Amino acid sequence: MTTVTESKPFDGDYGGKPAWRGRPRRRQGDSEEERVNRRWRSVLSCLLLVLPPLLAAESEAPGQKDFTVAPRTTELEHVPCKDCHQYMDPNPEPRQLVDSPHVAEVRHGKADMWCTACHAPENHQQLRALSGLAVDFDDSHRVCRDCHSATYQDWLYGAHGKRVGSWQGEREILNCTACHDPHLNLNVLQRRPVALPGVRAGLERQVHGPAPPRRLWQRKQQAESEESDVTEH
Amino acid sequence: MSPSTKKDAADQAQVDHSRRRFMKGVGTVSATAAGVTALKPAWGGMSLGDALGEFFQDHYQRMSPEEIAAAVSRIERKAKRKFGRDIQVGNAPPIEGVVFGYALNISKCKGYRDCVSACVQENNLGRGGQMEYIRVLELDKGDRNLDHANHYYDHMAVPQEGKEYLPVQCMQCDDPPCVKACPVDATWMEPDGIVVMDYDWCIGCRYCMSACPYSARHFNWREPEIPADELNSDTHYLGNRPRVKGVVEKCHFCIQRTRKGLQPACLEACPTGARVFGNLLDPDSEIRWILANKTVLRLKEDLGTEPKFWYYTD
Numbered sequence: 121m122t123t124v125t126e127s128k129p130f131d132g133d134y135g136g137k138p139a140w141r142g143r144p145r146r147r148q149g150d151s152e153e154e155r156v157n158r159r160w161r162s163v164l165s166c167l168l169l170v171l172p173p174l175l176a177a178e179s180e181a182p183g184q185k186d187f188t189v190a191p192r193t194t195e196l197e198h199v200p201c202k203d204c205h206q207y208m209d210p211n212p213e214p215r216q217l218v219d220s221p222h223v224a225e226v227r228h229g230k231a232d233m234w235c236t237a238c239h240a241p242e243n244h245q246q247l248r249a250l251s252g253l254a255v256d257f258d259d260s261h262r263v264c265r266d267c268h269s270a271t272y273q274d275w276l277y278g279a280h281g282k283r284v285g286s287w288q289g290e291r292e293i294l295n296c297t298a299c300h301d302p303h304l305n306l307n308v309l310q311r312r313p314v315a316l317p318g319v320r321a322g323l324e325r326q327v328h329g330p331a332p333p334r335r336l337w338q339r340k341q342q343a344e345s346e347e348s349d350v351t352e353h
Numbered sequence: 354m355s356p357s358t359k360k361d362a363a364d365q366a367q368v369d370h371s372r373r374r375f376m377k378g379v380g381t382v383s384a385t386a387a388g389v390t391a392l393k394p395a396w397g398g399m400s401l402g403d404a405l406g407e408f409f410q411d412h413y414q415r416m417s418p419e420e421i422a423a424a425v426s427r428i429e430r431k432a433k434r435k436f437g438r439d440i441q442v443g444n445a446p447p448i449e450g451v452v453f454g455y456a457l458n459i460s461k462c463k464g465y466r467d468c469v470s471a472c473v474q475e476n477n478l479g480r481g482g483q484m485e486y487i488r489v490l491e492l493d494k495g496d497r498n499l500d501h502a503n504h505y506y507d508h509m510a511v512p513q514e515g516k517e518y519l520p521v522q523c524m525q526c527d528d529p530p531c532v533k534a535c536p537v538d539a540t541w542m543e544p545d546g547i548v549v550m551d552y553d554w555c556i557g558c559r560y561c562m563s564a565c566p567y568s569a570r571h572f573n574w575r576e577p578e579i580p581a582d583e584l585n586s587d588t589h590y591l592g593n594r595p596r597v598k599g600v601v602e603k604c605h606f607c608i609q610r611t612r613k614g615l616q617p618a619c620l621e622a623c624p625t626g627a628r629v630f631g632n633l634l635d636p637d638s639e640i641r642w643i644l645a646n647k648t649v650l651r652l653k654e655d656l657g658t659e660p661k662f663w664y665y666t667d
Binding site: 184185274277278279280281282283284285286287288289294299308310311312313314315316317318319 | 456481484505620623630637638642665
């Protein structure tokens with residue numbers, strides 16, 4: 121898909137050039153009717169560009185290998201949600217959820233949003249994408265897709281996120297939520313690195329007393345004096 | 354290495370027999386002369402057949418399938434004596450139409466060193482800290498001078514503010530200077546692009562180490578020490594089979610895993626997904642997408658070694 125960086129409203133006139141180069145120029149001497157027609161055409165073509173990624177599933181990606189997304193439901197502690205929520209009336213009002221046993225607020229980067237941006241208010245067992253699509257917890261990447269399309273594309277083609285299993289054949293991909301908690305800690309946490317690299321043999325720091333003398337005869341002298349120490353005692 | 358005492362006892366009955374046979378001069382170099390093991394310490398605890406077989410073992414690429422099979426079982430017996438464990442030494446050939454490549458997202462690496470320890474475990478590296486195939490370099494943000502890098506960083510927590518992390522390992526060059534430097538052809542590039550070693554052919558001269566611009570080759574200055582229960586028994590002849598003192602070794606893209614279709618151990622261990630592995634000849638592979646759509650760089654590209662290891666950023 122091409123990216124249109126022009127911020128001015130595009131009036132559909134290519135002027136012999138691709139739309140994404142230079143400023144759109146209005147052709148002189150066009151009637152108002154033609155201009156409106158052109159505008160309609162441009163609106164339609166924009167929709168054609170925008171709609172497929174919103175509607176289509178994985179098939180939107182030409183050349184993308186078949187893949188499965190590693191399931192998440194098994195990892196979630198509050199599923200099934202209806203254990204509690206069938207006894208509660210849905211309340212889409214943004215508020216501090218003081219009584220809730222689970223996350224009580226959303227801190228999603230600088231974003232200002234409420235649970236309903238991603239959770240279907242009437243059915244807690246399902247997520248809801250911005251496009252209105254009902255999404256299973258195992259497919260939560262479809263929720264992220266609507267707002268993080270660039271990262272989503274990277275993820276789809278393998279430059280973001282992680283492949284597990286095989287490098288050939290059908291891929292298994294980790295879901296976004298395997299690494300990002302959409303509620304509170306989005307970014308990777310700090311932690312202690314794994315073991316320190318070893319020091320090459322012979323270059324270790326001396327732990328027991330001073331380093332042995334470098335010259336052979338000095339070592340011999342030392343060994344002899346240690347021996348005489350032993351015999352004295 | 355000394356054979357276990359249990360085995361000694363079991364072999365006791367055979368000893369006299371085989372010794373008599375040996376004395377009589379019948380002593381043909383039969384690999385089945387297991388009883389000879391009791392005559393330690395001759396041939397380092399090996400049977401005479403194994404000792405001779407090892408001595409006359411040919412270069413990997415020159416051996417017939419039968420000779421390779423014999424060498425493999427010899428290596429397995431040797432590991433059994435040393436570690437008391439059964440290992441499988443694989444010999445999987447390169448896959449047709451595959452050349453491996455690696456890409457690493459520098460903006461994702463957080464310096465956890467999970468890859469390093471996974472590599473040590475997977476590839477049976479000596480635990481005495483002689484070497485690691487992967488070094489995670491720590492650099493000041495924006496600093497591109499690798500001379501300023503430090504891979505012994507020991508913070509309570511990474512990533513540190515104002516630091517960047519850059520893992521380096523064997524670049525699997527397409528025009529590998531180490532291969533040109535080796536005087537005995539103990540190292541070469543396989544058809545799938547992996548630069549491998551025949552550890553039994555290596556004479557330990559370390560020319561390859563000084564030829565490598567990435568310091569990616571490592572020498573066994575002493576016998577690698579691996580706790581027997583941590584030994585990875587799934588090995589490959591050109592990969593992670595147990596090595597001995599005095600030979601050079603290097604990263605081989607986990608040949609024992611990747612030729613079976615698995616991902617390398619470092620990739621599997623990476624928690625941030627910074628590592629991408631794949632087939633360069635497959636136009637739909639992840640790595641090809643990254644090469645086509647991301648800004649990529651290779652280390653010391655001006656040397657013309659054509660590394661098959663790319664770094665990219667988001």
